[in-house]
Amino acid sequence: xxxxxxxxxxxxxxxxADVARLHGELTRYGLVVWTGGNVSGRVPGADLFVIKPSGVxxxxxxxxxxxxxxxDGNVVPGTPGSDRAPSSDTAAHAYVYRHxxxxxxxxxxxxxxATAWASRGEEIPCVxxxxxxxxxxxxxxxxxxxxxxxxxxxxxxxxxTGHRSRAVLMQNHGPxxxxxxxxxxxxxxxxxxDVARTVHLARESGPLVPIPQDAIDRLYDRYQNVYxxxxxxxxxxxxxxxxxxxxxxxxxx
Numbered sequence: 001x002x003x004x005x006x007x008x009x010x011x012x013x014x015x016x017a018d019v020a021r022l023h024g025e026l027t028r029y030g031l032v033v034w035t036g037g038n039v040s041g042r043v044p045g046a047d048l049f050v051i052k053p054s055g056v057x058x059x060x061x062x063x064x065x066x067x068x069x070x071x072d073g074n075v076v077p078g079t080p081g082s083d084r085a086p087s088s089d090t091a092a093h094a095y096v097y098r099h100x101x102x103x104x105x106x107x108x109x110x111x112x113x114a115t116a117w118a119s120r121g122e123e124i125p126c127v128x129x130x131x132x133x134x135x136x137x138x139x140x141x142x143x144x145x146x147x148x149x150x151x152x153x154x155x156x157x158x159x160x161t162g163h164r165s166r167a168v169l170m171q172n173h174g175p176x177x178x179x180x181x182x183x184x185x186x187x188x189x190x191x192x193x194d195v196a197r198t199v200h201l202a203r204e205s206g207p208l209v210p211i212p213q214d215a216i217d218r219l220y221d222r223y224q225n226v227y228x229x230x231x232x233x234x235x236x237x238x239x240x241x242x243x244x245x246x247x248x249x250x251x252x253x
Contacts (some may be wrong), residue, residue, distance in 0.1 A: 007045065008043065008045060008046050008048075009183065010041050011043050011044050011045055011046065012046075012048065012050070012068060012174070013063070014079075014172075015041040015042070015043050015044075015049075015050045015182070016050050016063040016064070016066045016068075017063045018041055018181075018182050018183065019039050019040065019041045019050045019051070019052065019063075019066050019182055020052075020061050020062055020063045020065075020066050020101060021035075021230075022039045022041075022182050022183060022186050023038075023039050023052060023058055023061050023078050023112070024058070025186050025190070025209065026039065026058075026107075026109060026186070026189070027058050029190050029191055029193070030111070030112075030139065030193075031110075031111040031149035031185055032058070032108040032109050032110065033110070033191065034093050034153065035054075035056060035057060036056070036109070036110050036138065037105070037107075037109040037110060037140065038051060038052050038071075038087040038089050038093075038104045038108050038183055039051075039052065039105070039106075039107050039180060039186060040052075040087075040093045040105065040107075040182065041104065041182035042097055042103070042104045042105065042181075043068075044104070047069075047070060047071045048068055048069065048070060048071070048076065049069055049071070049093065049094070049097055050066045050067065050068055050069075050204075051066070051067055051086050051089075051090055051093055052066060052067070052086075052087050053065055053067055053081060053084040053085065053086060053087065054084070054085045054086060054087050054088050055085075056084070060230075063080075064080045064081065065080070065081045065084065066078075066080075066081055067081040067082065067084060067087075067090075068081065068082070069086060069090060069094065070094075071094055071098050072094060073085030073086075073090045073093070073094035073095075073150075074089045074097075075084075075159070081119055086122070086124075087181040088147050088148075089108050089147065091149055091152075091153060092106075092108070092147075092150060092151075092153035092156065092176070093153065094150065094151025094153065094154075095150040095154060095156070095157065096153050096156055096178065098135075099153075099157045100157060100160075100161075100178065102180075102208070103168070103178045103182040104179065104180050104182070104184070104185075105178065105179040105180070105181045105182035105184055105185035105186070106176065106177070106178055106179075106185055107176065107177045107185040107186050107188070107189040108174065108175070108176045108177075109174060109179075109183070109189050109193070110173075111174070111175060111189070111192070111193035111196070112193070112197075113193055113196035113197040113200050114139075114169060114174065114175040114193050114196040115169075115173075115174040115175070116194050116196070117139075117169050117196055117226050118141065118169035118170060118171055118172060118173055118174055118175065118198065118206050119172055121141055121171045121172070122123040122141065123138045123139055123140050123141050123169070124138060124139040124169070124195060124196055124199050125138050125199065125208060125210065126138045126210070126211055126216055127199060127202065127208045127209060127210055128195060128198060128199065128202075128211075129211070129219055130191070130194070130195060130198075131195045131199075131214045132211055132215070132216040132219035132220055132223075133219050133222075133223035133227070134166075134188070134191045134195075134223065135164060135165045135166065135167060135188075135191075135195075136216065136219075136220035136224075137163075137164050137165065137193075137216055138165070139167050139168070139169060139175075139192060139196075140160070140163060140165055140168055140169070140172075141157050141159070141167040141168070141169045141171055141237060142155040142156060142158070142159040142169065142170045142171060142176075143155045143158075143159075143170070143171060144170070144171040144172050145172070145173070149249040152170060152176075155168075155170060156168055156170070156176050156178075160178065164220065164248055166178050166179060166184075166185070167187040167188050167189070167191075167192040173189075175189065175192050175196075177189045177191070177192060177214075194209060195219050
């Protein structure tokens, strides 16, 4: 049986519990059907992450059957759940963790409205303040990629690097979201479906009214740096820079 130091074992147990519990949020908010979708969480202090098993009912998910993987997407042998196959999206999650060290959580769903935008290969324009707050601009579209290797992960990283958005609509597939931890990525998944629905309904009623870029910038800065309680999870780089600081030099229009 694989063993780690006591601190890492505690961290693994915590992430297992978090990831198992957070899958319930996907069903609570109607973001998945049957066994589709997945949440993963990086293990702090180790080159490891936890993800759900493939094709297992959400009602059956528990900390002990979450699967521990290394950052190449290999199941760590001799650990709880290692007798099961991990999610079919494991390679994509692993690629994100390898290439975006500031990321602590990844989520994938096939939520209805966000997937509808993805099926058109169309980004969601930033026309509501909640979207400016959470995503800092439009939600971009990533390239079409087939499940089975890390092609989806490459598309996620290429699309979101230098972009404020914590969500990407992978073309003809659905949304992937990233966060400082698994809970933060789940929040982004909930929010991307909410704004996808709202903007879709608005466009059905008439022309969309864009928010000026300077207003988007102010809204994003306030929400990311002022709103909420001190100590809330913020997406930061390994050197402690905020997401906004890391991206200031990038043209996000």
